[in-house]
Amino acid sequence: MNGLQFVFLLAALVSLFSAVMVVSARRMMHAALWLVLTLMGVAVIFVTLQSSFFAVVQILVYVGAIAILIIFSVMLTRRVMEDHGDQILPGWRGAVLVAVLLFGVLVGFLTLWQGFSVMLVELPPDTDNVLELGKALVSPQEFVLPFELASVLLVAALIGAITIAVDRRKEHQR
């Protein structure tokens, strides 16, 4: 086993372990923090896949924005529950079953694919992925449409989130 594989295994194990902790942590804040760790592990995996750009994007967007958002919302919705009782629903055994089943199905179907055990080799260093990605995103023949739609989606989400979260009580009191 070479170093890359070792790194991958370490990162994978950490990620999976953290993921398990995320879904089973009793306290939401702990879960959020475990989530951060998982996201970081995934970023490392991105690196092993020679997609350093996305590793950084992962850290910036997911850890830096989304995880923080989640922490904020955890803190904002703290009062009601937290710290008492199970955070697991009564029907969790069904969910376990389904998850395991699904895992089995996915892996099973994947093994049928002949490219399953292909070895991923290092990419030639002269390929400038990010530049190509940028060019592709704005190129009319390629991905400008999804790109623009994604930006529209962001705007919509922004407006939507504000609309939903605005405090209506203040409106009525006027």
Next chain:
Amino acid sequence: MAVETLIVLIPLLPLLAFFAIVLFAHRKNSLSHWLALGGAGMSWVLSMVVFWQAIQIEDLSQHPFAVAIQWLPTGSTGLNIGLQIDPLSAVTLFFVAWTVLMIFIYSVGYHNFGQPRGDHDRPGLPPHGATITDQHGHTHRVPSIEPMYARFFALISLFAFAMFLLVVTDNLLTLYIGWEIMGLCSYLLIGFWYGKESARNAMIKAFLTTRVGDVFMLLGLAALYSLTGTLNYQSILNNPTVLNGLAQAASPLGGVSWAGLIGVLLIIGTIGKSAQFPLHIWLPDAMEGPTPVSAMIHAATMVSAGVYLVIRFFPLLSVGWDGHQLTLPVLVMGAVGAFTALFAATIALAQNDIKRVLAYSTISQLGYMIAALGVGAYVAAAFHLITHAFFKALLFLGSGSVIHGMEHGVLHTGENIDPQNMLYMGGLRRKMPITFWTFLAGGLALSGFPLVTAGFWSKDEILAGAYASGQMLIFWTLALAALLTAFYTMRQITLTFLGNPRSQSAEHAHESRPAMTYPLVVLSFFAIAAGWVGIPDYFPLIGGIVPNWFEEFVGSMLLFHAEETHHSLLPLFTSLVVALGGLSLGWLTYRAVRQPLDPLEKPLGGLYTLLKNKYYVDEFYQLVFIRPARWLAETVTDRWLDRTVIDGILHSIARLGIWLGNVLRKWFDLPVVNGAGDLTATGTRNFGAFLRSLQTGRVQVYATIGLGAAAMVAILIYFLWVVG
């Protein structure tokens, strides 16, 4: 118009009068009686015309007036219905027409037409008098009009139709029809005053007793038809082949030929209808009906129909008789007739009701006629039938007049006596002269007073015939009965009319109105003169001066005449002795009666009680027939068979049905049918609840299930397509 058409109209006119009264005139009294009188009067006119024509024909018996239609065509033969006037039916028609008309006229007066309505009169009860106030303010009670006046005339018109039908018809079936309709009218008219219980009992008794006779007669009729294929008189009675054939054929009854058996069956019908022993019990009770009914039905016509039947069928009854060896029916007739004549005469001695005496007298005289046939005196029987009809009708109508007079007296004085009881009468010859003289004529005729009464001639003929036949027992029985007849007739006349009144009511009696007395006078004419058409040739002195028209005319009906033996004068002498002797004895015994008490009662003692109670025959029948029949009906049939057995079966079936219903309900309907329905409902509800429980509203559950299903499907696809 041909005489045949006139014959057809004779029965039809009273029938039309009946329907007219019933349908249209039943509320109008005078219209009703005019319709009835019109019908009877027209029939009388036509009857006289037909009779006049009939007596002018030489051999009417061989070639009678006849008209017939085919009623039941059955192949080559068929039942023919028609009319026939031969000598026998011609003379019968004569007396029936006269008596019917006289009685119709009498009924107008008897039922007090023109009188006011009674105070308390109700339909169904005899009228009880009305109270009127005259110009001086005095109140009188007077007889009131019969409330059911129109009904009476309707019924007697129907009766007249039936009698005329019976007389003019040419076959036994229509005779039977007329016979039965007369039985119906007799029932209705005996129970005319149906409000009285005694009348109701009498009407049922009359109907049932004659019915017993009629059943046997019907059997005879059926046998005759089945053996000969016809019921026509000409085909059977004028036909020696048929008669001999019946005489040869052996009936199921051992030793008796079919002719004998049929004859006996027909005679039983006559025994019922003409009130011979043992079926005589109904006639005295039939006196419950109004007097015109008693006169017409129970003296002159209906009971005569029985005798008419056996006279008509004498050729069948006597077939094979050559003057020496009696046939069975003839023997039966002789025995029954003679016995009844004496039996009834003895009972009449002890009766105090004026109508009862006449009733028993009728029974006795009918016995005479049948006994006459029993000794072969065909013509004598027919002769006595006719003369008896006239004087008996006269006597009954006269008694009705007497009763009316007594009732007037009862209303006037308010006395509480039976107006029909002779012991309370007396001296009425001064109060009611016309009634007296006519009644006397009738009574002397009944007794057989020599020469001037019709009864003498006919009764003498019978005694002569009995003597000539050699049946001495019958001869002496009839002679004794004649003696008693004269005795009780004089008893009746003496008690009623002679002497002095024995009650207040008798003092105040007065003569009846003309509508009642004129028929009496007419009938008394016949009672006196009718005998002179039948004076026998051998009669000393006057015999032979006037030809014996009756003998020739009616005697031509017979195909075979019995040999005529020498004529002895003994019967004549006997009849003179018994008639005059009986009359004198009666007068002597009863002329000194002052109190309402019969002088013979004490001397005869127990015998008198026996006679008064009619030999207890009614009580015997009650014990032997009526009580068992009632027991059978009430206990066996009603209580046991009907209520216990049949109703028990029905109730069991009903209970079974109910039980079955309950079982089905409990074990099938409720669990299975209801259960299925309920199961569907609850099942659906439970399934819905189950499904509803899936709708938790929790998205995670939905997602779990969805993904689980997707995984399943994926595995399924894997196994089906990828592996397979």
Next chain:
Amino acid sequence: MIPLSWYLIFSAALFCIGLFGALARKNAVAILMGIELMLNAVNVNLIAFWHYHAQVRSGPYVHGLAFTTIVFVVAAAEVAVGLALIISAYRRRQTAVVDELTLLKG
């Protein structure tokens, strides 16, 4: 140097863990976290396949990367809106437990 199958199995496992979290957690925010895990697993899958495809082609191949970009954007948008919803719901009903938000219950 690393077989593709490792990445695929890892991504599958991460996805299933995230799925479990999404299906079996009470708190709405925890469900969202599970969804984020799932999205991350998808991303790993996408990048792995990008690498797989890129190494067999000669020229530049950015399809996988573009897809991943879009996934990032969508994930971010979705988290924003979702959290806004949760907070709004929390304000209304004072709870963030999805078990109590059962207005869809039949």
